[in-house]
Amino acid sequence: MGDLPTARVTVSRPFLRTGVDYFGPIYVRPAPRRPVVKAYVAIFICMCTKAVHLELATDLSTDKFLQALRRFVSRRDRCAEMFPDNGTNFVEALNKLQDFLKLLRNSKHHDIVSKELAEEGIQWYFNPPSAPHFGGLWEAAVRSAKTHLLKVVGENPVSPEDMTTLLAQVEACLNSRPLTPMSDDPNDLQPLTPAHSLVGESLQALPEPNLEDLPTNRLNHWQLMQRKLQDFWRRWRREFLCQQQGRAKRWKPAVPIGIGQLVIIQDDNQPPMRWKMGRIIQVHPGGDGTIRVVTLKTVSGTLMRPVEKICILPFADNTELQDATADSHQS
Structure with a gap:
């Protein structure tokens, strides 16, 4: 998050x-x-x-x-x-x-x-x-x-x-x-x-x-x-x-995301045995440097999607991925 x-x-x-x-x-x-x-x-x-x-x-x-x-x-x-x-x-x-x-x-x-x-x-x-x-x-x-x-x-x-x-x-x-207590006073019961x-x-x-x-x-x-x-x-x-009864969540390291990766785009309207594919051509890191939005190239053009809506396929060489992403950030 x-x-x-x-x-x-x-x-x-x-x-x-x-x-x-x-x-x-x-x-x-x-x-x-x-x-x-x-x-x-x-x-x-x-x-x-x-x-x-x-x-x-x-x-x-x-x-x-x-x-x-x-x-x-x-x-x-x-x-x-x-x-x-x-x-x-x-x-x-x-x-x-x-x-x-x-x-x-x-x-x-x-x-x-x-x-x-x-x-x-x-x-x-x-x-x-x-x-x-x-x-x-x-x-x-x-x-x-x-x-x-x-x-x-x-x-x-x-x-x-x-x-x-x-x-x-x-x-x-x-x-x-x-939303929150009004004060730390134990006698104050007004939120x-x-x-x-x-x-x-x-x-x-x-x-x-x-x-x-x-x-x-x-x-x-x-x-x-x-x-x-x-x-x-x-x-x-x-x-x-x-x-209000929150539960703890187990966190995992973020999956590396970079230019050139082939992804499956989640689309609920796709018919059976059809997969909407795309290639990452641009990443959009947030203020903390984490990538949450990417630009994809598809057969029908380009579109933007959040990373939660894509499934990344295995990448051949992590070194090439890191170099491509670094060049994108510099540009």
């Missing part, structure tokens, strides 16, 4: 440096007796404080993303840097994400968004393709919100107002998670949470009766939405607590 990026360890106000991603779809009904439509959730997470902000996007268009961005900036202030996911980590075979992939790969979308952000003084940074772990901070937030929210909501459509309310309450749950950087103290929910044991057919509309929130809280809390 590499060192944390600069945006993660630089002290700043909340959401000055922000990661952004989408998840979904969720289903909403704009009005009674209207057809159900797909909607998505834009998730913004502060790189420094880990605070989360959720916005509903009724479709996957550039205009809706810019509207969600405007609402986010209006509530959380303008950020200086944004780190979106590249989007190519999604598997194209998943029909639910086809529209999302088209949006992310649309050059016109990138041009419009980049122009809008440039006018606001916001710098836009992309991760390398097929490297979701480079955005581990917001990927973890996406998992926390998406996995259980989609299970709780399911494919039952709700109104946009109900979904906006539910997302705001889910956002409050995520921002209430403990530091992302909400402390937003409102100065931990968030407090309005008291609601426990509805988990009541049949859903006995609940009115508001109680049904609160039941969904309580189900989300129960599921997510258990997962969060399990994640």
Whole structure:
């Protein structure tokens, strides 16, 4: 593992440096007796404080993303840097994400968004393709919100107002998670949470009766939405607590990576008995000198991949490999 990026360890106000991603779809009904439509959730997470902000996007268009961005900036202030996911980590075979992939790969979308952000003084940074772990901070937030929210909501459509309310309450749950102790005082039982950087103290929910044991057919509309929130809280809390129980890992020396090596490129869409091969033509070492991204030459052109997405075949001569890599670093 590499060192944390600069945006993660630089002290700043909340959401000055922000990661952004989408998840979904969720289903909403704009009005009674209207057809159900797909909607998505834009998730913004502060790189420094880990605070989360959720916005509903009724479709996957550039205009809706810019509207969600405007609402986010209006509530959380303008950020200086944004780190979106590249989007190519999604598997194209998943029909639910086809529209999302088209949006992310649309050059016109990138041009419009980049122009809008440039006018606001916001710098836009992309991760390398097929490297979701480079955005581990917001990927973890996406998992926390998406996995259980989609299970709780399911494919039952709700109104946009109900979904906006539910997302705001889910956002409050995520921002209430403990990060670290406030002090070394044994009598101080208050943990530091992302909400402390937003409102100065931990968030407090309005008291609601426990509805988990009541049949859903006995609940009115508001109680049904609160039941969904309580189900989300129960599921997510258990997962969060399990994640805090870290386990040690046995480390091994890194495999030498250099120019000229033949590799197998991991591709989930390859048909049986087909292997996507590539040759390393350029390495991209990080600030600590460790190579985590490489440029590959394939039959269809060149592409960048993280080293986790390649399988290195045995190299004939380690001396030639080291000399080629050293020449690349010098150049």
